[in-house]
Amino acid sequence: xxxxxxxxxxxxxxxxxxxxxxxxxxxxxxxxxxxxxxxxxxxxxxxxxxxxxxxxxxxxxxxxxxxxxxxxxxxxxxxxxxxxxxxxxxxxxxxxxxxxxxxxxxxxxxxxxxxxxxxxxxxxxxxxxxxxxxxxxxxxxxxxxxxxxxxxxxxxxxxxxxxxxxxxxxxxxxxxxxxxxxxxxxxxxxxxxxxxxxxxxxxxxxxxxxxxxxxxxxxxxxxxxxxxxxxxxxxxxxxxxxxxxxxxxxxxxxxxxxxxxxxxxxxxxxxxxxxxxxxxxxxxxxxxxxxx
Amino acid sequence: xxxxxxxxxxxxxxxxxxxxxxxxxxxxxxxxxxxxxxxxxxxxxxxxxxxxxxxxxxxxxxxxxxxxxxxxxxxxxxxxxxxxxxxxxxxxxxxxxxxxxxxxxxxxxxxxxxxxxxxxxxxxxxxxxxxxxxxxxxxxxxxxxxxxxxxxxxxxxxxxxxxxxxxxxxxxxxxxxxxxxxxxxxxxxxxxxxxxxxxxxxxxxxxxxxxxxxxxxxxxxxxxxxxxxxxxxxxxxxxxxxxxxxxxxxxxxxxxxxxxxxxxxxxxxxxxxxxxxxxxxxxxxxxxxxxxxxxxxxxxxxxxxxxxxxxxxxxxxxxxxxxxxxxxxxxxxxxxxxxxxxxxxxxxxxxxxxxxxxxxxxxxxxxxxxxxxxx
Numbered sequence: 099x100x101x102x103x104x105x106x107x108x109x110x111x112x113x114x115x116x117x118x119x120x121x122x123x124x125x126x127x128x129x130x131x132x133x134x135x136x137x138x139x140x141x142x143x144x145x146x147x148x149x150x151x152x153x154x155x156x157x158x159x160x161x162x163x164x165x166x167x168x169x170x171x172x173x174x175x176x177x178x179x180x181x182x183x184x185x186x187x188x189x190x191x192x193x194x195x196x197x198x199x200x201x202x203x204x205x206x207x208x209x210x211x212x213x214x215x216x217x218x219x220x221x222x223x224x225x226x227x228x229x230x231x232x233x234x235x236x237x238x239x240x241x242x243x244x245x246x247x248x249x250x251x252x253x254x255x256x257x258x259x260x261x262x263x264x265x266x267x268x269x270x271x272x273x274x275x276x277x278x279x280x281x282x283x284x285x286x287x288x289x290x291x292x293x294x295x296x297x298x299x300x301x302x303x304x305x306x307x308x309x310x311x312x313x314x315x316x317x318x319x320x321x322x323x324x325x326x327x328x329x330x331x332x333x334x335x336x337x338x339x340x341x342x343x344x345x346x347x348x349x350x351x352x353x354x355x356x357x358x359x360x361x362x363x364x365x366x367x368x369x370x371x372x373x374x375x376x377x378x379x380x381x382x383x384x385x386x387x388x389x390x
Numbered sequence: 391x392x393x394x395x396x397x398x399x400x401x402x403x404x405x406x407x408x409x410x411x412x413x414x415x416x417x418x419x420x421x422x423x424x425x426x427x428x429x430x431x432x433x434x435x436x437x438x439x440x441x442x443x444x445x446x447x448x449x450x451x452x453x454x455x456x457x458x459x460x461x462x463x464x465x466x467x468x469x470x471x472x473x474x475x476x477x478x479x480x481x482x483x484x485x486x487x488x489x490x491x492x493x494x495x496x497x498x499x500x501x502x503x504x505x506x507x508x509x510x511x512x513x514x515x516x517x518x519x520x521x522x523x524x525x526x527x528x529x530x531x532x533x534x535x536x537x538x539x540x541x542x543x544x545x546x547x548x549x550x551x552x553x554x555x556x557x558x559x560x561x562x563x564x565x566x567x568x569x570x571x572x573x574x575x576x577x578x579x580x581x582x583x584x585x586x587x588x589x590x591x592x593x594x595x596x597x598x599x600x601x602x603x604x605x606x607x608x609x610x611x612x613x614x615x616x617x618x619x620x621x622x623x624x625x626x627x628x629x630x631x632x633x634x635x636x637x638x639x640x641x642x643x644x645x646x647x648x649x650x651x652x653x654x655x656x657x658x659x660x661x662x663x664x665x666x667x668x669x670x671x672x673x674x675x676x677x678x679x680x681x682x683x684x685x686x687x688x689x690x691x692x693x694x695x696x697x698x699x700x701x702x703x704x705x706x707x708x709x710x711x712x713x714x715x716x717x718x719x720x721x722x723x724x725x726x727x728x729x730x731x732x733x734x735x736x737x738x739x740x741x742x743x744x745x746x747x748x749x750x751x752x753x754x755x756x757x758x759x760x761x762x763x764x765x
Contacts, residue, residue, distance in 0.1 A: 287487035290454055295501035295552070296475035305504070309491045 131368075138361035146355035156362035165347065166363075170370075173343045176258070176333065177326045180265040184322050185315065187266070188273025192314075193307065195274075196281040197289070212274055215267065224264050224335050231255040231263070256338025264336045265326055272325070273318035280314030281307065316382035320375055327371055402465035403555035403588035404430040405451065410460035412446050412612075420446050421457070422612035428590065428605060430465075433582050435599035436592045438609035438635070444592045445484075445560055447609075451590060452481045452558045464556060475505075480554035484561045486545035488533040494544050495520065495529045501552045515551060522584070523547045539570045543577070550585060557582075559591040563598060575601060596636050600624055608632050629765045630681045639683040640732050641764070646678045653758075656680060658727070664704045664761065671763040681764040688760040689734035691722060691752045693744070701757040708732070710750045722746065726754050 138156055141149040160166055191212065199205040215223055230236050231254040238250040253259055284307065292302045308315075330346035344367050351360035405428040412421040421443040428434045436444035449455040451462055453474040461468050469477045480501075489497050495516050496503075502512035520529050523543040533541055542562060549557055562578065563571045579602055582589045593599055599606050600620040607617040608631075615635075616628040627633035633641050644656040647663050654674050655663040666682050674680055690699055698705060708724040715721075720741040726732035734754060746752060 285487060287483050287485070288489060291481070291483055291487040291489075291548075292500070292504070294452065294454070294474045294479075294481045295504060295548070296473075297500075297504040301504045305500070306489060 134361045134364050137357055138365050140358050140361075142356065142358050144355070146357065148357060156358040157366075159359055160362045160366060166344075166366075169342060169344045169347050172341060173327055173345075176261060176265065176343065177323055179262045180269060180326050181319060181322050183262070183266045184270045184273045185318070187270050188277055188318060189311070189315070191270070191274050192278040192281050192311075193303075195278055196284070197307075209274075209278065212271055216271065220268065220331075221335075223268065224332065227260065227264060227267075227336070228255060231260055256336070256340060258337065258341055260336040261333050261341060264332050265329075268332070269322045269325060272321035273315075276317035276321070277311050277314040280311045280317075284310050312382045313384040316378050316384050319378055323374055323378075324371055327367065327374075400465045400467065401555055402430050404428060404465060405556065405588065405590075406461075406463040407447070407451075408461040408463065410447070410450065410462060411458045412443070412450060412455065413458045419458070419612050421450070424460070424612075424614055426607060426614060426617060428588060431586055431588055432604045433579065433589045433602055434591065434605040434607065435603035436590065436607045436609060437594065437596065437599040438615075439594060442609040443612040444607075444609050448481075448558050448560055448590060448592050451556065452479050453477050454481070475552075477556075478552075478554050479556040479558055480549040480552055481558040482545045482549045482560065482562055485565050486533075486541050488541060488544055488548070490533055493530050493532055494525060494536070497533065497544055498547045498551055500548065505552075516547075519547045519551050523581075538566045539574055542566065542574055546578070546581060550581070554587065556588045556590065557585070559589065561592055561594070563593070563595075571598070578602065600636075608635060610635075625685070626762065627683060627764065630683075633681075633683040633764060638686055638735075640686055640689065640727075641681055641683050641730055642727050642732075643679060643681045643730075646674050646676050646680055648676060649674060654680075654763075656682060658706070662703070662705075664706075665758050666761045666763050667759055669763060671765070674763075683762045683764055684756050684760060686721075686733045687719070687735040688756045690755050691724075691734050691736060691746065692755060694751055694753055696753075698753070698755050699757075701759070702755040703758050704755055704761075706754040708752055708754050710746050710748050710752060712748060713746065724752070724754060 137148065139152045139154070141151050141153050141155065143149065195205050195209055199208060228235065232238070233250045233252065233255070235254065237254060238247075241247045242250065288306055288310075289302055292306050297305065327343075328345060330343050330349050333341050333343045334346055344363065348360040348363040348367075351357075351363065405426075407424050407426045410421055410424045411419050413419045424443075424447060436447060438444050446455060450457050451464075453469065453472060453476075457470060462470050464477060464479070474481070489500065492500065495513065498519055499512040499516035502515055507515075517526075517529070520526055523546060525540060525543055525547070528536060528540060533544065536544065542565070545562075559578070563574055566574060575598060578589070578591070591599075591602065600623070603620050605617060606620050606623045608615045608623060610631055616623055616632045623632065624636050624638060627636055627639060630641050630643075633639040642656070642658065642664070644658045644664070647655045647657040649655075653665055653667045655665050658664050664682070666680075668674070690702065692698060692705075694707070706726045708726040710722055711725050712723040713720060714723075715738075716735075718738055719735045720738055722734045722736055722741075724732045724734065732754070
């Protein structure tokens with residue numbers, strides 16, 4: 099690098115390059131986080147009024163509550179189940195699109211088809227499960243008509259099962275897209291070379307496709323995990339109020355004007371998520387996915 | 391995996407292609423009725439412009455493509471429909487197709503791994519092969535950390551580790567720069583001799599083919615134009631296409647003016663026509679349109695008015711269009727024939743004893759016996 103005669107000017111150029119990102123990140127990400135962080139240390143008068151200061155009382159309260167652990171366990175259960183199903187479905191859909199659809203136009207068409215559910219709002223998509231899973235829903239009626247069951251299944255709707263179904267329905271696309279992306283970059287010649295070496299379909303999947311899709315899987319995992327862990331709406335609607343998640347708890351806190359506890363819970367959740375994401379990034383190097 | 395070759399282990403790597411056709415769209419044949427015999431342990435080069443079907447033939451022998459018609463026989467066994475493993479062929483892919491997430495050692499051991507060999511066995515075998523291709527110090531690197539030449543050696547080792555009876559190489563040198571290409575060319579030949587198996591090598595570089603191959607197969611539009619020893623194909627091209635593709639020849643065409651026993655005379659710009667010995671060509675009759683080839687290094691250039699060298703009867707008056715110094719010879723381009731390129735390769739010392747300049751008028755001539763009639 100040439101020594102710059104006017105370092106201040108090149109500095110200015112550097113700042114100009116990052117300024118659009120800074121302009122977005124500071125007001126919409128950094129500032130709210132700082133506000134939440136500050137609020138978590140404030141005291142409250144119990145009626146929504148905050149007293150500036152520094153107290154760890156909210157954290158103590160959150161960490162001492164048995165409810166917190168229960169909520170985290172419930173949330174992690176939803177997260178793991180959703181992750182497993184979205185991963186399995188997402189991986190095979192991507193695999194099919196990349197390796198079995200010969201016609202590229204058709205592959206792109208099918209890929210776009212995966213996004214069709216997203217043309218309507220989240221709420222509509224969830225509500226549309228009711229006529230299917232409800233007590234008088236299609237599934238129950240069909241099973242009753244076939245004589246498989248004699249009582250409608252209650253477990254289908256407003257249950258943990260319904261929550262997981264709704265999550266998988268919503269979030270599989272977040273697995274498909276990054277996995278599709280990294281799979282599409284696998285040179286077809288590698289598959290041929292593996293066949294030439296005598297590899298079976300399963301060997302190719304195990305030794306070539308999965309390891310080479312790792313970054314896509316990691317990226318999809320980050321999306322799914324952070325969305326599920328940060329959600330309360332799906333749990334609320336699909337469980338019919340029967341289940342709760344970490345976020346639904348601090349949503350309740352906000353409802354009863356307990357801002358500092360809500361803020362402390364939010365900070366805690368952010369830390370947990372940061373830990374999970376950095377764990378994922380440690381196991382899989384996703385830089386190649388982002389840079390290329 | 392089924393083991394079909396147990397008990398009838400056959401190491402013969404001779405190949406026979408009988409009426410092999412391949413069509414991808416059902417209309418045009420990319421490979422069109424190819425018949426060829428390749429001896430066991432031969433180094434065979436397929437050469438032709440891109441799209442001539444040479445790679446398709448290679449892929450059909452490898453088992454990555456099925457012929458639409460015809461038989462492919464390896465070691466006496468028709469292998470059409472068999473998997474590459476059952477054929478005991480191995481392919482080295484263009485740009486190598488090394489597994490980017492596996493180290494050199496794992497890449498080379500891959501075929502043994504999927505064959506279910508134990509880890510210690512396969513790593514020992516891989517290390518022996520790594521030594522053979524002189525990559526020991528790079529065994530734990532990833533392909534991306536290697537140079538082009540090293541990657542090529544990994545690809546070669548990966549293909550050779552299963553002890554195939556035929557090794558198929560798809561443009562193995564095209565990803566390398568010129569100097570490395572010449573070096574790796576020798577390495578391929580050395581490996582082939584060391585392994586003692588049949589190599590089939592697809593290339594579009596004439597020099598590569600004639601430098602390496604025992605058998606050169608020149609292709610055009612899905613058909614074999616000529617197959618033979620390198621020297622045969624270069625010095626005795628069968629027709630205009632082969633002569634022009636292999637290079638080193640001037641091709642002239644004209645009508646037969648008269649036939650005189652073992653030779654005939656071709657009407658041309660030359661005052662007395664061009665006398666051409668018939669050689670192996672079936673008889674021609676007066677009025678036939680005939681192509682002939684004259685090697686560029688057989689052409690002598692004489693200043694007008696001087697005597698022709700002994701044995702030369704043809705004299706074609708020409709003008710020098712361009713001169714290129716090539717080191718041990720000088721390439722002199724002439725306007726001798728109206729439609730075709732005409733070039734003389736003059737030895738450097740001869741040229742500089744009496745150098746021509748662009749625009750000089752010269753007489754192009756050659757020993758009568760060196761003109762070759764083409765089919």
